[in-house]
């Protein structure tokens with residue numbers, strides 16, 4: 001069974017859009033999704049890239065583009081009032097959830113919280129609610145995200161994505177092939193079916 005390595009940062013609205021589509025895409029292709037959060041800021045830095053919104057005209061365009069994509073998919077979307085938010089702890093929690101087979105459930109819930117429900121996923125209260133919502137022990141999960149082992153896993157995935165050529169998010173790999181952007185999902189599907 002093929003796998004798409006889905007590298008994302010919860011701070012990336014285009015990663016949210018991709019996340020809304022990937023489960024159905026993977027089901028059609030008979031593939032699995034590996035949810036692999038990475039630190040987009042570090043990826044930008046390593047690639048000599050930057051947030052697109054730093055260019056004012058691009059930033060203004062992106063707001064419209066994101067709304068168009070959300071309408072096209074029929075998914076809820078509201079630009080986060082918490083952006084740019086510190087998503088590091090939420091991303092570490094994906095690893096804690098993964099250890100209990102809940103990476104997808106937690107990732108999807110955190111994406112929705114940030115990009116559909118305008119919740120602050122940097123706050124420990126929100127993180128605890130999200131953890132509880134997918135059946136994790138919230139207190140244990142909040143403690144686990146401060147451990148070196150979990151911190152190292154986020155760092156290692158970020159380094160791996162950089163080494164494999166990522167420069168932005170979402171970065172999706174099927175084997176060695178990189179597909180950047182929610183607007184390249186049809187190529188991801190082709191690669192998974194090929």
Ligand SMILES: N[C@@H](CCC(=O)N[C@@H](CS)C(=O)NCC(=O)O)C(=O)O
Pocket residue numbers: 011012013014015049050051052167168169170180181182183184
């Ligand atoms: N057209 C892409 C845009 C994706 C995008 O702009 N992603 C941002 C993060 S949310 C990024 O990585 N930008 C880097 C760049 O523009 O080079 C899509 O539909 O997904």
